[in-house]
Amino acid sequence: MIKRELYFETESDAQLLKGAYDALEEEMQSGRVGYYRLPESDMLMQIEAFTEAFDFEGKGIRNIVVNGIGGSSLGTKAVETLLKHTPERNSRRLLFFENVDPVEIAENLEGLVFEECFFITVSKSGSTIETTSHMKLLIDHFDAPVGSEKFASRFAFITDAGSPLDKLGKESGVPVFHIPHNVGGRFSVLSAVGLLPLTLLGYDTAALLAGAKMLKDSFFDRQEDMLVQKAHYYATHSREIPINVLFSYGSFFRDFNAWYVQLWGESLGKIDRTGAHVGMTPVGIIGSIDQHSFLQLLIEGPRDKTVTMIKVDDFEKEVVIPEISLPNLEKTDYINGHTFGELLKAQCDATMESIIQQGISVDRIEVGRLDAYNVGYLIMYYELLTSLCGHFLDINTYDQPGVELGKRILQEKFQS
Amino acid sequence: MIKRELYFETESDAQLLKGAYDALEEEMQSGRVGYYRLPESDMLMQIEAFTEAFDFEGKGIRNIVVNGIGGSSLGTKAVETLLKHTPERNSRRLLFFENVDPVEIAENLEGLVFEECFFITVSKSGSTIETTSHMKLLIDHFDAPVGSEKFASRFAFITDAGSPLDKLGKESGVPVFHIPHNVGGRFSVLSAVGLLPLTLLGYDTAALLAGAKMLKDSFFDRQEDMLVQKAHYYATHSREIPINVLFSYGSFFRDFNAWYVQLWGESLGKIDRTGAHVGMTPVGIIGSIDQHSFLQLLIEGPRDKTVTMIKVDDFEKEVVIPEISLPNLEKTDYINGHTFGELLKAQCDATMESIIQQGISVDRIEVGRLDAYNVGYLIMYYELLTSLCGHFLDINTYDQPGVELGKRILQEKFQS
Numbered sequence: 001m002i003k004r005e006l007y008f009e010t011e012s013d014a015q016l017l018k019g020a021y022d023a024l025e026e027e028m029q030s031g032r033v034g035y036y037r038l039p040e041s042d043m044l045m046q047i048e049a050f051t052e053a054f055d056f057e058g059k060g061i062r063n064i065v066v067n068g069i070g071g072s073s074l075g076t077k078a079v080e081t082l083l084k085h086t087p088e089r090n091s092r093r094l095l096f097f098e099n100v101d102p103v104e105i106a107e108n109l110e111g112l113v114f115e116e117c118f119f120i121t122v123s124k125s126g127s128t129i130e131t132t133s134h135m136k137l138l139i140d141h142f143d144a145p146v147g148s149e150k151f152a153s154r155f156a157f158i159t160d161a162g163s164p165l166d167k168l169g170k171e172s173g174v175p176v177f178h179i180p181h182n183v184g185g186r187f188s189v190l191s192a193v194g195l196l197p198l199t200l201l202g203y204d205t206a207a208l209l210a211g212a213k214m215l216k217d218s219f220f221d222r223q224e225d226m227l228v229q230k231a232h233y234y235a236t237h238s239r240e241i242p243i244n245v246l247f248s249y250g251s252f253f254r255d256f257n258a259w260y261v262q263l264w265g266e267s268l269g270k271i272d273r274t275g276a277h278v279g280m281t282p283v284g285i286i287g288s289i290d291q292h293s294f295l296q297l298l299i300e301g302p303r304d305k306t307v308t309m310i311k312v313d314d315f316e317k318e319v320v321i322p323e324i325s326l327p328n329l330e331k332t333d334y335i336n337g338h339t340f341g342e343l344l345k346a347q348c349d350a351t352m353e354s355i356i357q358q359g360i361s362v363d364r365i366e367v368g369r370l371d372a373y374n375v376g377y378l379i380m381y382y383e384l385l386t387s388l389c390g391h392f393l394d395i396n397t398y399d400q401p402g403v404e405l406g407k408r409i410l411q412e413k414f415q416s
Numbered sequence: 417m418i419k420r421e422l423y424f425e426t427e428s429d430a431q432l433l434k435g436a437y438d439a440l441e442e443e444m445q446s447g448r449v450g451y452y453r454l455p456e457s458d459m460l461m462q463i464e465a466f467t468e469a470f471d472f473e474g475k476g477i478r479n480i481v482v483n484g485i486g487g488s489s490l491g492t493k494a495v496e497t498l499l500k501h502t503p504e505r506n507s508r509r510l511l512f513f514e515n516v517d518p519v520e521i522a523e524n525l526e527g528l529v530f531e532e533c534f535f536i537t538v539s540k541s542g543s544t545i546e547t548t549s550h551m552k553l554l555i556d557h558f559d560a561p562v563g564s565e566k567f568a569s570r571f572a573f574i575t576d577a578g579s580p581l582d583k584l585g586k587e588s589g590v591p592v593f594h595i596p597h598n599v600g601g602r603f604s605v606l607s608a609v610g611l612l613p614l615t616l617l618g619y620d621t622a623a624l625l626a627g628a629k630m631l632k633d634s635f636f637d638r639q640e641d642m643l644v645q646k647a648h649y650y651a652t653h654s655r656e657i658p659i660n661v662l663f664s665y666g667s668f669f670r671d672f673n674a675w676y677v678q679l680w681g682e683s684l685g686k687i688d689r690t691g692a693h694v695g696m697t698p699v700g701i702i703g704s705i706d707q708h709s710f711l712q713l714l715i716e717g718p719r720d721k722t723v724t725m726i727k728v729d730d731f732e733k734e735v736v737i738p739e740i741s742l743p744n745l746e747k748t749d750y751i752n753g754h755t756f757g758e759l760l761k762a763q764c765d766a767t768m769e770s771i772i773q774q775g776i777s778v779d780r781i782e783v784g785r786l787d788a789y790n791v792g793y794l795i796m797y798y799e800l801l802t803s804l805c806g807h808f809l810d811i812n813t814y815d816q817p818g819v820e821l822g823k824r825i826l827q828e829k830f831q832s
Contacts, residue, residue: 070708085519099705100763101667102756103501106733130704132748133737133759140738164744171743185708242720243659243697251517262709269713279717281659283699288546289515291819292486292601293678297685299818301695304658317522321549322556327587328580332548334830340518343549347516350826357821402715403707405773410766414750 001368002377007352008306008361010229020228023391024384025220033398034182035383036220038190039213039376043177044206047192047199050156050175056200061118064200067097067134068122068193070262071185072158075194075379078259082252082375083203085316090202097134105137114142118200119155122193124185126163129410146172158192184398186263187383190376204372211376219384227381230363231388234306238280238393241306241361245298248310249287249348252370257284260382267386269402270395278393288347295351299358306361310378311348314369315341417784418793424722424777426645436644439807440800441636449814450598451799452636454606455629455792459593460622463608463615466591472616477534480616483513483550484538484609486678487601488574491610491795494675498668498791499619501732506618513550521553530558534616535571538609540601542579545826562588574608600814602679603799606792620788627792635800643797646779647804650722654696654809657722657777661714664726665703665764668786673700676798683802685818686811694809704763711767715774722777726794727764730785731757 027033066073073096080094095108119138123131144150152173159165161178169176177192179185188194190212199205218224234244246260261282269279283305285294298305321343323336335343356362365381367374390397443449482489489512496510511524535554539547560566568589575581577594585592593608595601604610606628615621634640650660662676677698685695699721701710714721737759739752751759772778781797783790806813 069705074709085523099667099702100756100759102731102735102760103733104667105735105756107501109735127745127748129748129751129759132742132745133751133756136738136740136742136752137735137756139740145740146742164747167744168742239718242718251515251520258709262706265710265713265717266708269715269717271716277716277718279713281697281699281713281717281720283697286515289485290678291822292682293490293674294681295822296816296818297681297695297697299685299821300687300693301681301685301697302655302658302693304697315518317519319518319521319525319553322552324552324555324561326548326552326562326584328583329543329548331580332543332545334827335545335549336552338830340516340521340549340553343516343545344518346826346829347822350829351822353825354822400712402712405715406707406711406763406767406770409769410762411750413762413766414754 002374003366004226004363005366006226006230006363007356008233008363010233012225012229016232017225017228020231020388020391021220021222024387027387028220031182033387034180035184035187035190036216038180038183039209039216039380041180041191043192044195044199044209046177047196051199056118060116061092061200062116063093063095063112063118064197065095065097065112065117065119066122066197067119067131067138069098069128069130071124071188072122072128072131072193073098074186074255074259074262075189076197077255079189079194079198079203079208079375080201081255082370083372085252086371088202088204088372092201094197094201097138098130100130100133105134109141114144114150114154117154120158120197121155121165122158123163123165124160124179124188126159126165129407156196158196186266187398189259189379207372208376211373212380213376215377215380215384224384227384228388231385232392233361234280235389235392237306238278241304242279243281243283243305245283245285245294245305245307246310247285247287247290247307247351249344250312251286251289253310254286256378257286260284263382263386266400267397268389268393268395270393272393272395278395280389287351288344291347291351298355298360303360307355309348309352309362309364310367311345311364312367312370313345316370418790419782420642420779421782422642422646422779423772424649424779426649428641428645432648433641433644436648436804436807437636437638440803443803444636447598449803450596451600451603451606452632454599455625455632455796457596457607459608460611460615460625462593463612467615472534476532477508477616478532479509479511479528479534480613481511481513481528481533481535482538482613483535483547483554485514485544485546487540487604488538488544488547488609489514490602490671490675490678491605492613493671495605495610495614495619495624495791496617497671498786499788501668502787504618504620504788508617510613510617513554514546516546516549521550525557530560530566530570533570536574536613537571537581538574539579539581540576540595540604542575542581545823572612574612602682603814605675605795623788624792627789628796629792631793631796631800640800643800644804647801648808649777650696651805651808653722654694657720658695659697659699659721661699661701661710661721661723662726663701663703663706663723663767665760666728667702667705669726670702672794673702676700679798679802682816683813684805684809684811686809688809688811694811696805703767704760707763707767714771714776719776723771725764725768725778725780726783727761727780728783728786729761732786
């Protein structure tokens with residue numbers, strides 16, 4: 001169960017709403033944008049057939065090693081960090097070869113036993129330089145050359161059909177799962193990109209898809225006016241209010257925030273059809289920690305931010321604050337006997353009130369319980385919101401031309 | 417060795433420079449602002465005397481448990497994450513009771529053996545609600561009531577002289593280390609707040625202070641015009657360019673970025689003397705990961721950001737990208753035989769060039785090697801820069817009045 005409330009005024013013009021619903025409907029129907037259909041794809045069946053045939057338990061796979069960066073890792077990380085304390089999570093370790101940071105890489109390799117690992121290389125283009133470099137390292141480190149039985153038996157690839165990685169997989173007997181051509185990396189967590197590793201960790205990925213489908217269906221049934229209105233407000237105010245803050249209460253949201261930052265920043269930071277630089281800057285912060293870091297800026301700083309609060313009602317674990325009165329600290333006794341979860345929730349509410357009192361545009365997403373269904377819903381919520389903002393900004397939400405220049409310069413540096 | 421370069425035009429008016437040097441000199445000489453003098457304080461001697469007398473090794477202390485939030489934890493975390501792979505780091509575990517997230521708290525408590533722990537409770541005010549709640553929990557969980565030998569033998573407090581926590585410590589026989597009154601939480605990492613836990617982890621905290629002192633002395637010798645000019649540019653452009661991005665290359669910068677976000681946001685987000693809401697929004701991102709997330713927004717989005725790149729030259733560990741040519745992926749061979757560190761550095765340079773080509777104001781900090789001395793220097797660099805920006809914005813850099821309202825509302829929620 002997820003409740004949503006907006007604490008600011010929005011437009012509810014019927015034409016505006018219809019235009020937005022129509023635009024996303026057209027993106028879906030034309031096949032130009034594919035993520036809308038991920039909750040209904042048969043990928044999960046493919047994955048389940050594969051995992052059953054592979055026999056991960058029998059083969060003693062203890063480590064799921066994801067080799068990917070950006071859209072190839074952030075979504076999986078987000079779900080893992082939100083759900084890792086739920087009972088369905090099995091005891092396998094999840095490891096990422098993500099950054100090309102040599103210190104992190106050396107640490108990752110330490111004590112890793114090849115036979116206990118299953119390596120998932122994820123790259124939409126199939127030629128991401130970080131990811132291919134990591135794969136070369138893994139091949140070399142474990143003496144598992146392309147073409148060997150060893151390589152074919154412990155790797156899987158997730159990539160676009162026809163990509164260099166797809167071809168490599170087919171030629172070397174490595175199982176390959178495809179990302180639909182019309183699904184961008186940052187919108188791909190509900191494709192094989194997220195579903196394969198998350199299923200191997202024991203998560204209820206069917207529920208993840210069901211939660212996403214629920215909101216998606218509600219949207220295409222045109223029941224999500226508030227979502228459209230929020231996006232319209234954000235887009236039409238993006239010059240005066242260029243920063244969107246996601247203030248999530250609970251440390252388990254850290255990687256979800258990072259996923260949101262990529263989705264929002266890369267989708268909405270664009271040159272629009274008139275040649276203007278448009279976009280909104282995403283900032284992810286964590287409560288209550290960042291009440292001690294970012295809140296002062298929200299309250300007294302420039303009025304250039306909207307704020308979305310995420311609050312969780314039920315925690316997987318709870319801890320009571322003991323009825324102890326500390327000498328000289330009796331004034332903190334008001335919290336005694338309450339739980340840490342109650343404190344966290346009350347801090348979220350109190351902070352929200354203090355921000356609203358400043359006249360800042362705030363909305364709240366209240367999550368009943370962090371389970372796969374609700375996380376799927378949250379993912380679809382932010383994906384739809386991003387598409388809607390892109391519609392109102394009149395940009396191409398789904399490309400990322402700005403990152404190409406740096407890639408060209410990089411290659412020149414090594415080839416000169 | 418740290419090199420710094422600015423790639424944008426700044427003012428070098430002599431009066432402007434003198435005014436800034438004079439202002440910070442006055443803050444220091446008047447005793448109003450205390451962090452400038454931390455590199456010369458005798459706190460480290462106090463700490464060394466304490467640790468020697470306590471005999472941590474002999475008592476079998478395996479876990480350093482820091483109980484604190486915001487300025488009481490972020491600095492220690494930043495240094496730990498930057499330096500944890502250096503040879504001086506001992507094998508003790510560092511643990512934080514920081515957020516009031518019940519899931520994290522339950523995880524933290526698991527398997528923790530009291531006799532192997534040393535608990536450091538850090539709160540400048542001495543009554544932070546998160547921190548006192550955690551302390552109550554620890555007292556209860558380990559059955560170590562205030563006044564018991566058990567409590568007195570395994571806790572230390574770091575707080576302001578005269579605070580409720582200071583009094584509690586004195587009354588219950590717990591060693592207390594003081595934060596100078598004129599040092600704010602977010603400027604306190606070089607006080608006992610950082611020095612005690614970091615010394616107990618084996619770090620060369622004398623070198624940390626020496627690095628900070630080096631830059632501080634250079635500044636008060638009036639040799640740091642570029643720092644003043646950068647701050648002047650940021651402050652005078654803060655309306656058109658309200659966002660400052662710290663783009664640090666290497667995952668080990670993650671917590672340093674978080675420390676910078678607090679320092680910058682809480683210091684500079686203020687109501688100025690004319691009643692206007694001023695400030696700049698800090699955003700910390702990590703290369704190369706965020707080339708796949710935030711770079712598109714930098715390159716094509718609104719021109720509302722400055723960017724500081726941090727690059728490291730020598731890594732504690734290095735890993736070579738093997739000379740393997742993957743079928744169909746031959747175009748990635750240009751990187752073969754180079755190290756991951758070389759790739760990371762080249763990505764930093766290439767990305768920087770691509771951002772500069774957009775006309776965005778960029779500067780670079782190049783760190784020879786991540787060691788305690790250079791990290792101390794980096795800390796002082798950002799502290800001085802923050803003070804200088806506050807001077808040019810004409811605000812009180814050192815208070816945080818905006819967070820009080822939320823605290824009052826919170827208390828009312830529990831008392832009604």
